[in-house]
Amino acid sequence: MNIFEKDKEYIAGTYNRFPVHIVSGQGSVLKDINGKEYIDMGCGIGVTSFGIADEEWQSAVIGQIGKVQHTSNLYYTEPCVMLAEQLCLRTGMKKVFFSNSGAEANECAIKVARKYAYEKRGDNCYTVVTLKNSFHGRTLTTLAATGQEHYHELFRPLTPGFVSIESGDINALENLASEQIAAVMIECVQGEGGVLPVSHSFADAVGTFCRDNDILLIVDEVQTGNGRSGMLYSYMNYGLHPDIVSTAKGLAGGLPLGATLLGDKVQDVLGFGDHGSTFGGNPVCCAAAISVLSRIDDGLLEGVRKKSAYMKSQFLDADGINEVTGLGLLIGLKTIRPAGEIVKDLIKDGVLCLTAKDRVRLMPALNIPDALLKTAVEKIKAACRQA
Ligand SMILES: *Cc1c(COP(=O)(O)O)cnc(C)c1O
Numbered sequence: 001m002n003i004f005e006k007d008k009e010y011i012a013g014t015y016n017r018f019p020v021h022i023v024s025g026q027g028s029v030l031k032d033i034n035g036k037e038y039i040d041m042g043c044g045i046g047v048t049s050f051g052i053a054d055e056e057w058q059s060a061v062i063g064q065i066g067k068v069q070h071t072s073n074l075y076y077t078e079p080c081v082m083l084a085e086q087l088c089l090r091t092g093m094k095k096v097f098f099s100n101s102g103a104e105a106n107e108c109a110i111k112v113a114r115k116y117a118y119e120k121r122g123d124n125c126y127t128v129v130t131l132k133n134s135f136h137g138r139t140l141t142t143l144a145a146t147g148q149e150h151y152h153e154l155f156r157p158l159t160p161g162f163v164s165i166e167s168g169d170i171n172a173l174e175n176l177a178s179e180q181i182a183a184v185m186i187e188c189v190q191g192e193g194g195v196l197p198v199s200h201s202f203a204d205a206v207g208t209f210c211r212d213n214d215i216l217l218i219v220d221e222v223q224t225g226n227g228r229s230g231m232l233y234s235y236m237n238y239g240l241h242p243d244i245v246s247t248a249k250g251l252a253g254g255l256p257l258g259a260t261l262l263g264d265k266v267q268d269v270l271g272f273g274d275h276g277s278t279f280g281g282n283p284v285c286c287a288a289a290i291s292v293l294s295r296i297d298d299g300l301l302e303g304v305r306k307k308s309a310y311m312k313s314q315f316l317d318a319d320g321i322n323e324v325t326g327l328g329l330l331i332g333l334k335t336i337r338p339a340g341e342i343v344k345d346l347i348k349d350g351v352l353c354l355t356a357k358d359r360v361r362l363m364p365a366l367n368i369p370d371a372l373l374k375t376a377v378e379k380i381k382a383a384c385r386q387a
Helices: 003-010 055-065 078-091 102-121 140-145 149-155 170-174 200-212 283-295 298-315 339-348 370-385
Strands: 022-026 029-032 037-040 095-099 127-131 162-165 181-186 216-220 244-247 258-262 321-327 330-335 354-356 359-362
Touching: 037 370, 055 283, 078 095, 078 258, 078 283, 095 102, 102 127, 102 140, 102 181, 102 216, 102 244, 102 258, 140 149, 170 200, 181 200, 200 216, 298 321, 298 330, 298 370, 330 339, 330 370, 339 354, 339 359, 339 370, 359 370
Parallel strands: 127 162, 127 181, 181 216, 216 244
Antiparallel strands: 022 029, 029 037, 095 258, 244 258, 321 330, 330 359, 354 359
């Protein structure tokens, strides 16, 4: 059996992989088993923030692996505390809970919101309002939070206590029975949903609604966080003040790490025994994240915004592209040709891209060299143009 056949034989059938067998890479270039090279415009779905096998990232990881790779949360280790300090200093949040994935970071956010509301307003106040077309994860609770019916169908009953409203529908927001609502949870840019940013007026309305009604604002920064949007976190583009921020994907640059950041109001909600994770705060993952975070400074973010502006200017008015959306280096293209076909053609042409719903989604490394970005952009434009 070759690897494709063996995968089919032994791996649960949840993924529709492209027939590309990747063996190595360097920076924004991936190499397959035949030696063919690809420019990486997907970063493992926004995970490898500084590219593949980046040297600074490697030395942080290898350095920690050589000391201690895991301890559990029964003991103290430096990387997890240092990372939490950095996250708080850079966001104004007060405390951090570490987990291993985006879904878990959201699960923690929801637990915190429920406990806060329960203690403050009693046992009828637990509903979390999310947006239609959102994506918050694959556990039964984060699926319930995900405002897309088709993900729900086969897995009922889901965790109760979630309602979703249309992004942008300020009336729907204001008509909610606020006394029963614990939190509103949004993505500032719906990544999986098609790279759709919320409008500034809606984000303002959500912020005001939450503040006026003592409802917690949770921002899901799993995909948009850690420099991806051109700011450290995407809510900073909107002037929002979330009570809880969840993040994961790009945080540790390629190792599994989720973080739930807790603001002023909720910093002391979780007490001993309320929540936990065996792997959460793993020293290797946290050492990787410290290295990633330390590089996301003003200069790097300026570079992200410049690369973003370059990409948008290239795609705007390009043949076969109807709309360009997104923030920073999370860019969506509404194309005339089906996005899936474009992505397949681009694989042949040596560029790896993502889709999101009916759009092409681009998430290159935050430090992708301009020359590689230019080559990729030219090829993407050509693939969108083809009849
Ligand atoms: C990917 C994603 C998740 C889920 O993260 P996992 O690490 O796959 O559990 C949650 N929210 C958003 C916005 C995401 O993009």
